[in-house]
Amino acid sequence: MVLPIASAAPLSEISHEVKTINLKETTYESATAQSLVEILLKQASIEPDRVHIYFQNEKGEEKIITYGELYTEAKRVANGLHEYGIGEGETIAIMLPTCEDFFYTFFGVLLLAAIPVPIYPPFRPDRIEEYAMREANILKNAEVRLLITFHKAERLSELLQVFISSLKAVTTVEVLKNSTAKAPNRTITGDMPALIQYTSGSTSAPKGVLLTHNNLLANIRAAGAAMQVGPTDVGASWLPLYHDMGLIGAWFICFYHAIPVVIMSPLSFLSHPERWLWAIHYHRATLSAAPNFAYELCMRRITPTMIEGLDLSSWRLTLNGAEAVNPKTITQFIKKFSPYGFKPETMFPVYGLAESSVALTFPPLNRPPVIDTIKREPFEREQKAIAADAGDSKTLQFVCCGKAIPGHEIRVVDENNQEVPERKIGFLHFRGPSTMRGYYQQPEATQKITHDGWTDTGDMAYLAEGEIYITGRKKDTIIKAGRxxxxxxxxxxxxxxxxxxxxxxxxxxxxxxxxxxxxxxxxxxxxxxxxxxxxxxxxxxxxxxxxxxxxxxxxxxxxxxxxxxxxxxxxxxxxxxxxxxxDKKLLRHALPFWAQIAKLSAKGLKLKLTNLFRSAWKGIYTFYVGILTVLCAIIVWGSVLVFKPSRAAQITKAITKIGTILMGCRIQVENENALSNAGATVYVANHASYMDAIVLIAVLPPGVRFVAKKELLKVPFLRTIITRLNIITVDRVDFLTNLSDTQKIVDELQEGKSIVFFPEGTFTYATGVRPFKLGAFKAAVESGTPVCAVAIQGTRSILRDDEWLFQPGKIKVTIGEILAPQSKEWQEVIRLHSLARAQIAKHCGEQVLDY
Missing domain, CATH: 3.30.300.30 (ANL, C-terminal domain)
Incomplete structure (x- = not known):
């Protein structure tokens, strides 16, 4: 449904008739939901006609989107993604402006159990080269498989494709929706990634914040409780959807609580900030949010004639965050708009960050903003926030951002991570269920800000009467003359x-x-x-x-x-x-748009030629590896025919070891001594490449048995090797579901045989340690066999899924500590599973992902 709204007309002709919205409490209880997808499926099933979004486009038209329509269109997008072969855990970049297709695309990606990566579209032609290279770095870090864009940005997106080796294709929402494929219904759990949000990079290079469904739901529930969101609330937002405050703080919180939300284009706000206020008036909105500069813009640009007849009395809370909250701004905003029904307690200064799924601290409800005036001298020289006396002239002011939202904690510490007393400036740390899984593909950066379960925000702050005051970014502090x-x-x-x-x-x-x-x-x-x-x-x-x-x-x-x-x-x-x-580049004039595009094209052409030569070299290398593999396979095949299994196993180990050396892929083994005294053992390893099995044969004691699918017995050559080397075949890799397969493995272990498992079951292009199936650990517990975790690092880069060209590389194998079962209880299966996975995650060089 598309409706004309006031802002479609010239400002002099705007009609400000209040819209009547039928607000009713939802019949679905989202408090038990495990994912955003579950909420969408339930709402679309129970209340398909419930209004979710009033979307106002830049032309001033309003489109109503219901939960039913959101699901239907998202499913169409998921079908298109499935046709491109997108698998679970693969990353999909969404380069779309704030538009209705964004909503469908985001949930279409989630329905397929892939990971959305919102990135902002180009908006400054004079900086197009800078934009392209920055986005290319983001897309490379995220290992994006598909880039979804819009027609105006297709040419630029295609240029970007040259720089991203992981990228399968660049496509549009229209193409995805026209697919005739049918996406499978995938199970989405709370531990699965729901979003990679790249930080804005205001002080450093952007980093991808990996957030799970559990992270987002914990944050939404805590923030909703702190704001007392109810069925009579209505949201309104102009914030861009590729930014976490707009995505989570505006859209998701309304989506979760089943309250309508008015979403308008950021460009509409920036060109006519009064449209934000009129949208609140028109829809009787109660909740909104914006960075401090938005309130500043409203004060500077909005004149009395633009808001004649404006009524802001419905506005219950307006969150002011995402950047430093200026005391003067909030004071002057309240003063300017109080004649129009804006209440002082509506101004709601908050603090948050992407690493905490956006929200972290809120002030109490129904309280005007608290501004702390402190003495300048002790603040600058001693880092103390001493309350100023009435007659002090040299002062500073900071705005109170309240306390941690329910279920979360904050602390202020010194350089040694020791808590400091109130009114002493220190480093702000937090912890809670909203805390990110980590920076995507950047474990060192994650480790750098993590301190005994607490996460460093990078901000300086002090506490006063238990509430937080943010003083600035740690990296931005200027130390001059001892101040x-x-x-x-x-x-x-x-x-x-x-x-x-x-x-x-x-x-x-x-x-x-x-x-x-x-x-x-x-x-x-x-x-x-x-x-x-x-x-x-x-x-x-x-x-x-x-x-x-x-x-x-x-x-x-x-x-x-x-x-x-x-x-x-x-x-x-x-x-x-x-x-x-x-670098003395500040005053350097930017090249014209056409020149920047030409420069990007030249860079792309150079990279294409480089990639062409690299592919040719990899093709020659792959041919060499193929010949080497055939020769090694013939020797192994001959040995299993001639020698006893034990002797054949020794020859197979030697051949694979020599083969990897001849491939230029030397294997470094850490803690190899742990293998010398091992008896019957359940070896569990991460799975990243077809190379993994070869590596384990070369590293583990000869004669260890692998678990393979029975389908491989249909291949005559493999059948001989499988049979002669006593490789165990099962109907399914997840043999826990098959009692006969489980018993077969338990019997082998009780006979003193060692068995190798890849508990992930499979591998994909996407980097990361996936969930471990429990079969291996159950067999270990039932047979009383110890478990040894084996972390493999480097094989994914040698031969990745969906690729057939090898490249040489270093391989590191870390043998973990022996984990002995302590009982026959089911809890012991879980314990071994958790400990083994933690050991592998620590040494495999890849992030833990849960599906």
Whole structure:
């Protein structure tokens, strides 16, 4: 259903008639749901006509999307993905603007048990090359298999494809929906990944935050409880859906609670911020959220004539977060819009981050914002937040962001991770069920911020009366003359100078080797002005900073508009600006759009030629490996025909060991001594490649038995080897479901034989340790046989699923500690399973994924 709305008309002709929404409590209880997919399936089944989204496009038309329609269209997308051969756990990039297709695509990916990776579409033609290379790095890190985009971005997306070796294809939602394939119904559990959210990169290179369904649901439930979301609530958002605050904080929280949500284009808000307020008025919305700059924009751009007749009395909570909350902004916003029914307690300063599935701390309900005024001197020199006296002139202000949401904890610590007293600035840590699984494919980065179960936010903060006050980013702190300066205040003061563009100032520190302190550098955008006018602005900035902070900047640069780079969520990129300053590239003029495209095309052509030569080399190498494999197989086949199984097993081990060396794939074994004293053992290993079995034959004691599918007996050559080497054949890899297969394996173990299992059952292109089936551990417990975890690292890069060209590489095998069963109880099966998987995850170099 498409309806015209007020914003479709010219501003002078807008009708502000209030829309009547039929609000009723849902009959489905989502509190027990294990995944977002389960909620969609149940809601679409029980209440298919329940209104979920009022989507307002840039033309000013409103489309109603019900739960039933969301499922139907998402299923069509899933069918298309299935036709492309997308498997469980594979990553799918969604490069779409805020549009109705985004909703269908996101859930279409989830229905197939794949992992959505939202990335922002190109929005600045003057920085298209920079955008393309940044997105290429994200797509490479995520090992994206398919890129879903829209027609206007198809050409750029195809250019990106050259840089991403994992990418199967670039496609559109329209193509996916027209598929005639039928996707299987896959079981989605809470531990399965639901999203990889790339951080905005405002202070560093973007990292992929891996969030499970459990993470998201825990966060949504806790945030919903803190806000007391109920059936009479209505959401409203202009936030981009590729950003976590818009995706989780706006869409998902309304989706979970089955309350309608008005979603409009971010471009509509940025060009006409009053449309956000009119959408709240029109739909009698009660909940919304935005970063601090949005409230600033409303104050600067909205005039009384634009909002004549506006009624904001329905607005119950507006979350202010995702960037530093400015005390002046919230005070002035309340003052400006209180005549239109906006209540002080509606302003809701919050704190969150992607690593905690967005929400982390909320203030109490029905309380106006609390602003803490503290003394400047002890704050800057001693890192203490001492409350200012009434007559103090040198002060700072920070906004209270409340306490941790239910079920979560926060703490403020020093450099040694020891908690500090109240009103002492330290590092903010958190823990709770919303905490991410980790940074995707970046275990070192994950380990760096993890401290005994707590996660470092990267922010500085202090506690006062049990509530948190954020003072700034750790990486952004400028240390000058023994004082800790925070860029937010410097940028705010600079922006007050006439001629400086609001929200377009960056302050940072650059190390001065001579003085041993940092130089304070300020970069501010201004409209095109003469050199004399620039000097005047620089002088005013110096004077204002000196008066307020008692310090003079080392350098103030006035640059043209659109010089400073911003993240997809609108945050200024201080780190990127600082690096550009250091590299003397800050004032370098960007190439024209066509020139940037030509440059990208040239890079792509060069890479294509490089890949062509690389593929040719890999083809020659693969041919060599093929000949080597045939020769080794003939020797093994002959040995099993001539010699006894024990002798044949020794020859097979020797041949595979020599074969891997001749392939240029030397195997490094860690803790090999653990194998020397092992008797009958259940060996369990991760599975990443066809190479894994060869590696284990070369490493483990000769004569260990493998478990294979009975179907392999149909191949005459393999049948001989399987039979003569006493390889165990079963009907299913998950033999736990077959009692005869289970007993066969238990009998072998009780006879003193060692058996090798790949408890994941299979492998796919996607990197990661998948769930372990329990059969191997059950057999170990029933037979009383110890378990040995074997972690294999490097085989996936030698020969990956869906690829047939080999490449040489290093292989590392880590033999784990022997795990002896302690009882015959089912809990012992789970214990062995957990311990073995943890050992493998620690040494295999890949992230743990659950399906």
């Amino acid at each position: 800790n300066l925070y860029p937010e205040e410097i940028e705010e003061v600079t922006a007050q100078v006439s001629g400086v563009r609001k929200g377009c100032v960056v302050a940072f520190g650059v190390q001065d080797q001579k003085s041993g302190t940092e130089q304070l550098i300020i970069v501010a955008e201004a409209k095109e002005i003469s050199a004399s006018e620039q000097k005047k602005i620089v002088a005013e900035v110096n004077e204002k900073i000196a008066v307020v902070l008692g310090i003079v900047p080392d350098e103030v640069l006035i640059v043209p508009g659109k010089t400073l780079t911003k993240t997809s969520s609108g945050k200024l990129q201080r780190a990127a600006t600082k690096q550009a300053y250091i």
